[in-house]
Amino acid sequence: MPITPLAEIKENFIQGLSQISQYWGFPKSMGAIFAVLYISPSALSLDEIVVHTGFTKGAISTGVRSLARMGLIHRQSKLGDRKDYYIAESDFYKAIRTILKGRENSEFDRALSSVRDTLGELESGTSTSGKAEEWNFVHERVGEMQSFFDGLDNLVRVVAALDTMNQNTVQKVVGLLKK
Amino acid sequence: MPITPLAEIKENFIQGLSQISQYWGFPKSMGAIFAVLYISPSALSLDEIVVHTGFTKGAISTGVRSLARMGLIHRQSKLGDRKDYYIAESDFYKAIRTILKGRENSEFDRALSSVRDTLGELESGTSTSGKAEEWNFVHERVGEMQSFFDGLDNLVRVVAALDTMNQNTVQKVVGLLKK
DNA sequence: TAGTTTGTTTAGTAAATACTAAATAAACTA
DNA sequence: TAGTTTATTTAGTATTTACTAAACAAACTA
Structure with missing residues (x-):
């Protein structure tokens, strides 16, 4: 051949x-x-x-x-x-960290903070008319989404701050998740 | 206000x-x-x-x-x-798992396997002419990339297989990475 | 100075994409 | 059967995108 x-x-x-x-x-x-x-x-x-x-x-x-x-x-x-x-x-892991660090992209950040703003508005007031029920539902939902974003952001920040992210780190994470 | x-x-x-x-x-x-x-x-x-x-x-x-x-x-x-x-x-974590599971997208997978194919070709033969040095360098590089992809794939498969990925799991991962 | 060598920016183009409007299909109803 | 109600598909369009070709800019060189 x-x-x-x-x-x-x-x-x-x-x-x-x-x-x-x-x-x-x-x-x-x-x-x-x-x-x-x-x-x-x-x-x-x-x-x-x-x-x-x-x-x-x-x-x-x-x-x-x-x-x-x-x-x-x-x-x-x-x-x-x-x-x-x-x-x-x-070193791809290094590149990943660089990318994660540079995510204060203004574009993306502005979109994300609009969700946070929505939550803020929902928290500042309560419904005037008889729509308290819907208000509360929306409030709860948006709050859950914000928590999710916060969790992800937390994870991303930690990863970005790591000075050693290598195959070994990934293996450890995999091991933890398997339990 | x-x-x-x-x-x-x-x-x-x-x-x-x-x-x-x-x-x-x-x-x-x-x-x-x-x-x-x-x-x-x-x-x-x-x-x-x-x-x-x-x-x-x-x-x-x-x-x-x-x-x-x-x-x-x-x-x-x-x-x-x-x-x-x-x-x-x-449940966003659930959605993430669904997305990860569906990544046998044919589109993406075909692209990824092309890298694997490249590695296979590099392994099957050795340079005929005097380009052994370059051949080895390319071989090494492509091999490292493949390892990286394998590591990621491994991580993704584990995450996709998890039946409970929630805020708590993420917190544990964050905790591990901080060490 | 004028002429080279290099990198960036700009104007224009071809292809991809997300959409609308409308035709079609499919499932029910009188 | 013909007529409704719903969802999908298709044909066409406007916008975006990735690119080329060429003008431009900047830094050196003779």
Whole structure:
């Protein structure tokens, strides 16, 4: 049986991560950029990424900015070289923490706090007319949702604060949950 | 200070969940449908949801199907009534489990297995020409990514299999992680 | 200074998406 | 049977999105 050439294997890998990226609602280009950097032994310049992915310079420029903001790749400067070079973050748990920390996204936070505001309004007053029953029901429901969000937020904050989140940590969590 | 009327509070809540829905890449209509059902003391028919959300019947029809598939709402039949009625799932942890269980999405799974395939190809052969070094590097990297995915998958499977995931469970996990 | 090399921004485009309006289907009722 | 009531599907549309091509900007170099 013939051995698949490395070039073809790499291409498949890049396409695979592109699809995964797309599945999670990110541009395919971002998956491709990360894939190229992840399997490159050396840091790559913007133009090199262009060659390897087939996207244009503009697309790569915005793509690397997004990836860097998520902590999935890092920008490097070489002395005496005007180009920027990029490498992939290979510690995925570290990247996850970075993403979780940066969730004060304003967009998302504003949406979340609207639920909190709703709860506040429900708590500040009581129904004037005869709709006390419905008021209480809505109050209870929104309160439960807020508790859920608080719980999640708590979990996320703890995870984000961890300085060592590795395979071992995950295993411990799995072990605990199995009980 | 004047008390905000319940109708207005409800409207704000619906808009809030719509934004959150949109933030996570789902249609705004889905957030609105869930919000309406979540704060409704009784099950609602398709037409009632239409009235409360302002979307058309077609949009609601597809929206409720998506939400039901995720386990976020449930369809109910009343005897002697041809209409379908819908209620919100108020146990969010339960909903999370349903979503996690349904992740054999074919779409996502196919993307993930493409990474596994890449690893398989790298393991089956070795480089013919003098590119052994690069081959090994790529092999190592892809292997690490696969390990990460396996770890996550393991965690997800355990969580999905839990029959009791509640606030308490989350608290225990938080406690463990803090150590 | 003018000319290169690099990265970013902008204007325009093609494709995907979420929606509406309306046709259709399916189940019941007179 | 024809007529209602309900839900789904389809055809078309407006908006958003990810991209390309090209203009621009900034930093160096001869």
